[in-house]
Amino acid sequence: xxxxxxxxxxxxxxxxxxxxxxxxxxxxxxxxxxxxxxxxxxxxxxxxxxxxxxxxxxxxxxxxxxxxxxxxxxxxxxxxxxxxxxxxxxxxxxxxxxxxxxxxxxxxxxxxxxxxxxxxxxxxxxxxxxxxxxxxxxxxxxxxxxxxxxxxxxxxxxxxxxxxxxxxxxxxxxxxxxxxxxxxxxxxxxxxxxxxxxxxxxxxxxxxxxxxxxxxxxxxxxxxxxxxxxxxxxxxxxxxxxxxxxxxxxxxxxxxxxxxxxxxxxxxxxxxxxxxxxxxxxxxxxxxxxxxxxxxxxxxxxxxxxxxxxxxxxxxxxxxxxxxxxxxxxxxxxxxxxxxxxxxxxxxxxxxxxxxxxxxxxxxxxxxxxxxxxxxxxxxxxxxxxxxxxxxxxxxxxxxxxxxxxxxxxxxxxxxxxxxxxxxxxxxxxxxxxxxxxxxxxxxxxxxxxxxxxxxxxxxxxxxxxxxxxxxxxxxxxxxxxxxxxxxxxxxxxxxxxxxxxxxxxxxxxxxxxxxxxxxxxxxxxxxxxxxxxxxxxxxxxxxxxxxx
Numbered sequence: 001x002x003x004x005x006x007x008x009x010x011x012x013x014x015x016x017x018x019x020x021x022x023x024x025x026x027x028x029x030x031x032x033x034x035x036x037x038x039x040x041x042x043x044x045x046x047x048x049x050x051x052x053x054x055x056x057x058x059x060x061x062x063x064x065x066x067x068x069x070x071x072x073x074x075x076x077x078x079x080x081x082x083x084x085x086x087x088x089x090x091x092x093x094x095x096x097x098x099x100x101x102x103x104x105x106x107x108x109x110x111x112x113x114x115x116x117x118x119x120x121x122x123x124x125x126x127x128x129x130x131x132x133x134x135x136x137x138x139x140x141x142x143x144x145x146x147x148x149x150x151x152x153x154x155x156x157x158x159x160x161x162x163x164x165x166x167x168x169x170x171x172x173x174x175x176x177x178x179x180x181x182x183x184x185x186x187x188x189x190x191x192x193x194x195x196x197x198x199x200x201x202x203x204x205x206x207x208x209x210x211x212x213x214x215x216x217x218x219x220x221x222x223x224x225x226x227x228x229x230x231x232x233x234x235x236x237x238x239x240x241x242x243x244x245x246x247x248x249x250x251x252x253x254x255x256x257x258x259x260x261x262x263x264x265x266x267x268x269x270x271x272x273x274x275x276x277x278x279x280x281x282x283x284x285x286x287x288x289x290x291x292x293x294x295x296x297x298x299x300x301x302x303x304x305x306x307x308x309x310x311x312x313x314x315x316x317x318x319x320x321x322x323x324x325x326x327x328x329x330x331x332x333x334x335x336x337x338x339x340x341x342x343x344x345x346x347x348x349x350x351x352x353x354x355x356x357x358x359x360x361x362x363x364x365x366x367x368x369x370x371x372x373x374x375x376x377x378x379x380x381x382x383x384x385x386x387x388x389x390x391x392x393x394x395x396x397x398x399x400x401x402x403x404x405x406x407x408x409x410x411x412x413x414x415x416x417x418x419x420x421x422x423x424x425x426x427x428x429x430x431x432x433x434x435x436x437x438x439x440x441x442x443x444x445x446x447x448x449x450x451x452x453x454x455x456x457x458x459x460x461x462x463x464x465x466x467x468x469x470x471x472x473x474x475x476x477x478x479x480x481x482x483x484x485x486x487x488x489x490x491x492x493x494x495x496x497x498x499x500x501x502x503x504x505x506x507x508x509x510x511x512x513x514x515x516x517x518x519x520x521x522x523x524x525x526x527x528x529x530x531x532x533x534x535x536x537x538x539x540x541x542x543x544x545x546x547x548x549x
Contacts, residue, residue: 024449025286027053028345029065029223029238033215034331036247036324042088042153043246043270046214047329048075050102051223054237056283060107061236063210064225070098071211073141074201076181079121079169082306084129085259085269086245088156091142091166092129094119094179096306098243101279103180104309116204118175119183121167122195129265136165137190140432145268170195182207209406217324220333224388226450233286238344240280241302242329247274249326251317252304275318275326277302279311280342290347294340298327353381355445355453356422358390363460364427368435371460372427379422380447386419387445391452394430400442400457436464 029051036044051065069075075095084093096103108114120126122135129145143158144166152159168187185202187194202208215221248254257273259266281299285291300311301318319326330341356378365372380387393400417428433439438461445453 024349024351025227026347026349026448027064027225027227027238027284027286028347029225029240029282030220030333030343030345031215031240031280031341032220032331032333033217034324034328035217036244036322038322039246040154041156042148044324045088045245046217047242047244048098049214050099050241052102052106052239053225054105054239056235056237058105058237060105061231062225062228063102063106063207065223066207066211067214068211069214070095070181071207072184072186072205074119074182074184074186074205076103077116077119077179077183079119079126079167080129081126081260083257083260083273085145085266086272087143087146087148087269088153089141089143089158090145090269091139092145094181096179096181097273097276097302097304098181098306099241099277100302100306101277101309101311102239102241103306106180113180114182114206115178115180116182117171117173118179119169120172120175122170124172127260127263129263129268131167133165134193135167137168137187137193139164139166139168139187140434141186142166145265147268148270168194168198171197171200218331220335224448227286231286233288235283235285238282238284238342240282240342241277242280243277243302244325244329245272245274246270247319247325247329249275249317249319249322252276257304273304275301276304276312278318278327278329280330282342282344284344284346286346288348290345292338292343292345294338294343296332296339296341298341349448351381351447351449351451353447354451355380355387355447356382357454358426358443358445358456361441361443361456361458363458366460366462368462368464369433370429370431371433371439371462372429373441373458374425374427375443375456377420377422377424377426378445378453383422386421387453388447388450389419390417390426390443390445392417392428392441392443394439394441396434396437396439399440399459400455402455405442405444405455433462435462437462 031049033047033049046067048067048070049065050063050067050070052063053061055061076098078092078094080092080094082094082096084090086093104113106114121128121131123132125131142164143152144164146153146159150159158164168184168189171183182205183201185205185208187198187201189196189198252273252275254271257271259269259271278301279299280295282293282295284293298314298318300313302312303310314327320328322328323331333340333343335343358375358378361373361375363371364374378387379385391405393405395404398404417426420426430439430441438459440457440459442455442457444455
């Protein structure tokens with residue numbers, strides 16, 4: 001899962017509350033995700049975090065931060081049963097347990113609960129991890145389901161990042177209950193494979209503007225929120241809800257919350273349902289002077305089954321002494337005499353000068369799937385002082401412009417990087433790109449009052465794919481869209497049961513592994529070539545079926 005290297009998180013630029021010209025009001029929320037050291041990487045994913053504001057009466061005001069996995073990539077409303085196993089960048093299963101309290105309390109601009117149609121598999125088989133090739137399109141974020149014994153499990157990477165195909169599902173208006181989570185908004189519909197309702201996903205998902213990558217572990221993170229100028233001074237409450245897969249303890253164990261049984265491909269992934277989400281509550285004040293409030297203790301925990309939005313009071317079922325687990329998912333921080341797990345600072349700012357513009361944009365290195373982009377840092381006020389942060393977006397097909405910069409259907413969610421002094425070199429990597437594809441990258445700086453500088457844009461094209469190894473049966477997988485497709489499994493059985501038992505057969509397998517990756521890359525990127533590859537493989541599949549090898 002991609003992580004950013006910053007200690008600061010800021011929202012999309014917005015007009016903040018102003019008392020006089022150049023004045024704004026900003027609220028900072030600080031916390032430090034902790035690492036659970038007793039788990040292997042594949043069973044130790046980053047936490048999911050959401051931060052929102054309410055008034056003292058419990059009336060929802062706004063969501064100011066949500067991790068991208070839920071806010072952008074639709075973790076809470078994906079096709080497949082909610083108790084499906086999980087693993088690194090697991091693609092399926094609507095995770096209704098991720099933020100049960102936030103999901104219940106959030107409201108739209110009309111004050112009504114935000115509910116969505118459920119996303120289901122296109123063939124409606126919610127119990128199966130394998131899906132038809134003609135309903136599976138390229139996925140540039142999630143991996144295919146993996147078994148825990150696969151080497152990529154602990155590498156936390158996709159086995160074949162350029163040949164991963166998933167069913168993006170379809171909205172089912174008849175499914176009950178309605179989902180409390182938005183669908184993913186990071187995909188464009190592939191005609192002939194994806195449901196037409198995929199076009200509606202980004203329209204329904206309104207949380208992309210506040211979605212950010214999970215903060216780095218063991219580093220103090222800061223969420224900055226420019227309050228709306230319509231928001232009155234007074235008392236408010238900041239809520240932070242944190243969840244984490246595989247966070248098991250004696251009460252919330254794989255035995256108590258096991259893997260589903262009686263379904264195909266049950267050997268893929270592992271039971272993920274450990275301790276439920278925990279919540280931190282910090283009352284704070286917005287006024288004419290700076291103030292801060294903090295908490296060390298958690299307020300309670302959400303429903304382990306995600307069925308309601310009630311907060312259960314603290315009890316002995318939640319771990320409190322294991323760093324990175326339960327109530328200690330946030331570290332206890334000592335800073336300037338303050339001890340906290342969550343700290344909220346409300347402060348007025350005076351800044352009416354716009355930031356400078358990033359200079360000397362360049363693509364330093366580029367592979368078929370990644371690009372390292374660099375630029376010279378601008379100043380907060382023209383050429384002096386550090387900026388607050390950067391908005392960075394990229395797209396294919398046409399250049400990034402000021403007009404399309406916030407278009408959620410074509411711009412990738414913002415990346416974040418550490419801010420340095422004016423004139424110093426800043427660099428960031430964009431990964432999971434397509435080979436031989438032109439990309440446009442737009443960068444603009446913003447300051448403490450979220451004034452924005454001029455947008456600067458660079459365009460580049462990725463080179464062709466380099467020949468190299470990918471996972472087993474890559475050509476067949478590219479053709480059929482899933483390593484778990486029944487025909488792929490039969491071809492793998494042919495390889496292991498027949499070909500590898502003879503000298504000539506072993507030579508054929510080695511040749512396949514030598515030349516297959518380049519072929520798979522080309523096949524995977526074209527539905528026409530995928531169909532052609534299936535026709536070529538069809539006689540072999542019929543042979544395997546006939547003789548039941």
